[in-house]
Amino acid sequence: MEFQVIRKDGNARYGILRGTHGETETPCFMPVGTLGAVKGVTWDRIGQMGYSLVLSNVYHLYLRPGLEILQEAGGIHPFTGWKGLILTDSGGFQVFSLSKLMKITEDGIYFKSHIDGSEHFFSPEFVVEFEEKIGVDIGMVLDECTPYPATYEYAKHSMERTVRWALRSIRARTTDKTAIFAIVQGGVYNDLRLKCVEMLSELPFEGFAIGGLSVGEPKDEMYRITRLVASQLPEDKPRYLMGVGKPEDILEAVEAGVDMFDCVIPTRNARNGTLFTSRGKINIKAAKFKRDFSPVDPECDCYTCKNFSRAYLRHLYVSGEINAAILNTIHNLHFYGRLMKDIREAIKKGKFQEFKRNFLEKYSSQEGSG
Template sequence: MEFKVLAKDGSARYGLLKGTHGVTETPCFMPVGTLGAVKSVTWRDVKEMGYSLVLSNVYHLYLRPGLDILREAGGLHKFVNWDGLILTDSGGFQVFSLGKLMKITEDGIEFRSHIDGSKHFFSPEFVVKFEEEIGVDIGMVLDECTPYPATYEYAKHSMERTVRWALRSLRARTTDKTAIFAIVQGGVYEDLRLKCVELLSPLNFDGFAIGGLSVGEPKKDMYRITRLVAPQLPEDKPRYLMGVGKPEDILEAVSCGVDMFDCVIPTRNARNGTLFTSQGKINIKAAKYKNDFSPVDPECDCYTCRNFSRAYLRHLYVSGEINAAILNTIHNLHFYARLMEKIRESIKSGTFEEFKRAFMEKISSSQ
């Protein structure tokens, strides 16, 4: 993997990330394709919107379809017929969310499948092997996702285990075709976050992620930790803020020097009838749109906005039509793609802070 920062505006960075299966500009947003599919849209749609990097999940792919099928298919890219870049989350967050169905030890995580209750085990070494074998461009290490709230002692123990697992992940690596990203943990405790950065930064990882945020903590704490950690990460490596995806949060993190984002918000909200627009969010199922024949967003040129009205989209939603999820998702993902495009252009032109301020004023005035 290659990464170059080509322009800066304050701490905001514009760059290029090149992997085995292509190139993406940063800052970038990764649509979530947990099981090898972005919900409600096709890969053709994803590509036409301008995305070249998507996210999948080791935990879910391991359970279904499983390593044997992915190996027989020739890897994840060939199985799903996506010729762009793929990053896989290690599944650590998903496993920890199983609660009583999982048990953590120094060796790894023992868990029961949410599908059939069968018992499984993830070690840092197994996760790296899985990611390499299915041929993804970027693989996240297995970490211990610190919950919120957590005591200082718990967060310290969790962070230290994450570092030990990161070292084991590096030693397990067998190819440079799959880049490996480390994950900074430490909860909301600044000294633990900085210690984690200090321990991980000198190691030969291809990139660094900030994990354990957007897990229920107050937004002020998420911003505080992002502002603290991002500038301390290696300048020549991509920085990834995991699971954060509201437009205002992306803008704040970009201003701190973050390069990569993922979140289910645009696709999940679309399926629930919430659409992002240049004027803020709208709830398309609201009765006030019953006779509204204007597009969702007059400033948007996506397929949905070019062809259908708010009234029609509301009709589809309240009627339970599958097309509601499809058209809403196309719009939301297109909105995010254009937002990231505008962010990159503003960094290159040295106008990022002005763009950020204008965007925030626009959406706040509509709320």
């Protein structure tokens, strides 16, 4: 993997990330394709929206379809049909949030599947092996996702284990075709976060992620930790803020120097009838849209907005039509893709602060909320 910062505007960075299956401009947002598919849209639509990097998940792919099937198919790219870059989360967060966690040891994590209750074990070495064997472009190390709130001692113990697992992950590598990113933990404690950055930066990772945020902490704490960690991470490596995806949060993190984002918000909200517009979110289920024949967002040029009205989308949703989820998802992902493109253009022109201010002023007006 190669990464190059081409332009800076304050701490905001415009760059290019290149991997085995192509390249992407940063800052970028990764649509979440947990099981090897982005819910509600096909791969050709994802590509048409300008996305070239998507996220999948080791925990879910390990349970279904499993390593054997993925290897028989020739890897995750031939199996799914996606031609672009793929980053896989290690599944550590999903073990804590979805499965029945049995035990965390120095060796790894014992857990029960959320599907059938079967017992499994993840070690740092196995996660790297899985990511390499299915041929992802970027693999995340196995970490211990520190919950919120957590005591200082708990966060310290968790952070130190994450660093030890990161070292084991590096030692387990067998190829450079899959880049490996480390994950910075340490809860909301400044000294633990800084110590984690210091130790991980000494290891030959291709990139670094900020983990353990957006897990219930106050928003100002999330922003504070993001700024702190991003300011200390290596300048020449990509920085990834895991699981954070509200537009206002992305803008704050880009301002702090973050390059990569992922979140289920645009796709999950689409399926639930919440759509993003330049003037805030709207709830398409609301009765006031029953006779609203305007597009979701008059400033949007996506397929949905160019062809369908709010009234029609509301009709589809309340009728339980599958096209509601499809058309809503197309719109929300287009909105996010356009946001990231506009961010990149603003950085290149040295006008990021102006763009951020103007975007938030309009977005917070909530013109269409209901």
